[in-house]
Amino acid sequence: MxxxxxxxxxxxxxxxxxxxxxxxxxxxxxxxxxxxxxxxxxxxxxxxxxxxxxxxxxxxxxxxxxxxxxxxxxxxxxxxxxxxxxxxxxxxxxxxxxxxxxxxxxxxxxxxxxxxxxxxxxxxxxxxxxxxxxxxxxxxxxxxxxxxxxNAGKWLYADIEEVLESLTDKLENELKESKVSLVGEYARKMEIISQAEWLIGAGNISSVKKKIEDLEDFEIDATQSGPFSIRGKVKSVDLKFTIHLCSLNDFPVKQYALCASPLHLQSKISENLSIGDALRANGFKNDSEFFSQHKLQYIPVEMREGYGEVQLALEEKLPDLLEEKDLKGILHNHSTYSDGKHSLRQMAEYCKELGYEYLGISDHSRTASYAGGLEIEKVQKQQEEIDQLNKELAPFKIFKGIESDILGDGSLDYPDEVLGSFDFIVSSIHSILNMDIKRATSRLLAAIENPYTTILGHPTGRLLLRREGYPIDHKTIIDACAKHQVAIEINANPWRLDLDWRWVRYAMDQGVMLSINPDAHEMDGYGDMKYGVLVGRKGGLTKEMTLNALRLQEIENYFSKRKKELIQK
CATH class of the missing domain: 1.10.150.20 (5' to 3' exonuclease, C-terminal subdomain)
Known part of the structure; x- marks a missing residue:
């Protein structure tokens, strides 16, 4: 328990x-x-x-x-x-x-x-x-x-990570003379995993099959398996698996092919040659050598989805991707002032202990009464505590924020004088979720046009494997954020991962900053930053386009300049 x-x-x-x-x-x-x-x-x-x-x-x-x-x-x-x-x-x-x-x-x-x-x-x-x-x-x-x-039998990447990594270690220990690699959706860091896949390169395939069949971790379905594949279910979880078997010589090409999406394999290197065609030629020791042979920039595994990454690699336009160490602060977090598990002091001290330069606290606004939303008096009390903590914890800084509910008409919670007291505002929809695309888009546009909105929170409100998000016109929303200088959140909670990675590049192309936010309701929630970075990288996110990759002084200037230019017009 x-x-x-x-x-x-x-x-x-x-x-x-x-x-x-x-x-x-x-x-x-x-x-x-x-x-x-x-x-x-x-x-x-x-x-x-x-x-x-x-x-x-x-x-x-x-x-x-x-x-x-x-x-x-x-x-x-x-x-x-x-x-x-x-x-x-x-x-x-x-x-x-x-x-x-x-x-x-x-x-x-x-x-x-x-x-x-x-x-x-x-x-x-x-x-x-x-x-x-x-x-x-x-x-x-x-x-x-x-x-x-x-969604039956599917898992969030974060929830299945430990199980699959542990099984990989076990396979490597049992098959010391073989090459073992996780491939498929998991290798590409997909947000939802519907099947676990491994590739095993071996000198003696029959011997390897026997050893795998003797393991208690796999429930093998002989009717679905073949000479070069073992299929069934992972016993500890309700997840299908496939173990692909090949010779050691074929391992590099099989590994590349099984780690890439079909669209990536169909992507053209030249007029008459696709990635898949080039792989069939076989003649490389690893994927780095493959890219070099075809005069391609190295494409990270998580980007091999067929979303234009091959063309970018041909033109040498693939950027250096964001890394977790690039993040300097954590925005969008909750404390016991609303529905968080830990106090403001605990959240701040732990954030500082992890090596971050700043924390953005953004408890729920008063309309979210179900989540202990802050009445105006409570806002004032929290801001006074923040001032005191900032004196104690300097140079570490807590920024005064709020997760303001976007109301039914698109307006923000609280009157302007209260909204103006915050350093930044995450604007999010939490109620009336059964909207069509027209109403949802209009509601978000009204919030984006509000000069107090700094970051648009979890844009579609989705909960992966639990609840579909409300439909929105992503291009219209992103274009509006570009026009009004509003950053968009990549909510790093594994249940959300919203903004979806498929829209990251479009946002960057329009000049919209992305913010990796854990939406942490307890100290351990900070660990979810990892998953926000993973999906950001899938979309090609860079350090330069990540809001909370800014250093303390830089983000202080960003918040104050934005308020001065947009709110005080």
Whole structure:
């Protein structure tokens, strides 16, 4: 068990209590405890019973529940609720937009106890006829079910990274005479991984196959495997895999081919020769030698997607890509002032400890009441604390920011006099997400045109594998950011990675700066900067076009000059 898993178990208990009409007072007490534990700074696993009992809302029954969770990964109340809940109902509870009350209605009125039954009921129009649902809710459920089905068995890069790297190490140790390489989507640092792929070059392929078949980590599907491939599932996770086998001599060409996307392989080196054609000639020891032979600039593996990188390499116009060490500060972070886990001081001191020169704090604005959004008095209190901390932590600096909600009409949260008190503002949409492309684009344009917007936050609002983003006209949005000198965020949270890497080069070409922001709600969230850099690099992002690659004095000047020129017109 760990801190997050305990919180998930308590949240599931609350959902099931609501589903089964448990005592309202008891549900509220559990919710109160959950809120306190989520906002607390300490790790539940490290807290003693005495320390836990002092957490607001944690009474005797919840204390016993946590104790039991630590020891046995469950507790009696949860066990009893799970016992009387069909397994399929638990799956339905995970569908976006369906809370326990609606799930209970579907269960009682239509006898729905699985996602399959729910889809059938929606497609036949039965759900729309239930009071409180309607056609719109029914259509949304269908979309969410389809989205969930299309993403089954897929993983975020960040969530599968440790598993795949560990398996690679194991393969290398078992096959010491062979060459082992991760290839495919993972090698190109794709944001979503649908299959793990390895290439193994060996002198004796039969011997290698036998050793792999003896490993307990792989569930091999013999019907899908062949003489030079092993297919199946990685046992520890629901992820398909393919292990490609080849001779040591063929390893360089196979490695290149399997690491590149089909579009990259189709890209032309000359009028009559594609990358794929050139690879078939085989006669290089590694990819660096291949590029040299064909008078191409070296193309990093993560860029081999077929998005014009070959033409740039022919013209020697590929830039030096951003590296994590180029980043000098971290913008867009949350503290306990809104919905963060750690205090402003903790977030600042840890940021400084990591070697950064500055921190941009940007807690939620007041409209985001669900996330503890800051009322004006709280803004003033936080800014006073920032002034005091800046005296203590100098030369490290905390910039006063806010993540201002973009309201339904595109305006920003807070009156102008409050907006003017911040050093920078991240403007983001968090509500009314069911927009068509026209409304979403218009709403974002209004926010971009507001002189107080410094950075456009997670432009599409997507949550990878969880929720599709609202559709936007990317070119129109990027062009507007160029006109109004607004930077665009690459939200580095692995669930977001938004702006999508496919639009990075267009943004840079228009002169729009990108900002790698972790949207950190706790100190460990700073580690997500790595994933923002990975997707930035996929799009060709450079240090020069990255806002938070600016040194402290440079970004101070950037913020103050921008406010002077745009806000004080």
């Amino acid at each position: 760990d801190h997050k898993t305990i919180l998930k178990k308590i949240k599931l208990t609350i959902q099931l209590m609501e589903l089964h009409d448990e005592n309202t007072f008891k549900i509220r007490s559990y919710q109160s405890a959950l809120n306190s534990l989520e906002r607390g700074d300490a790790d539940i696993m490290e807290l003693s019973e005495d320390e836990l009992s002092k957490v607001p809302g944690v009474g005797k029954s919840i204390l016993e529940a946590i104790k039991s969770l630590k020891e046995s990964e469950s507790f009696p109340q949860l066990d009893q609720l799970l016992e009387k809940t069909p397994q399929g109902i638990l799956e339905i509870l995970q569908i976006k937009g369906l809370g326990p009350k609606k799930v209970k209605t579907l269960w009682e009125e239509l006898g729905i106890t699985s996602t399959h039954e729910l889809m059938e009921a929606c497609q036949s129009g039965k759900v729309a006829k239930i009071k409180g649902f309607g056609e719109k809710t029914q259509d949304t459920i269908i979309q969410n079910l389809e989205f969930k089905a299309s």
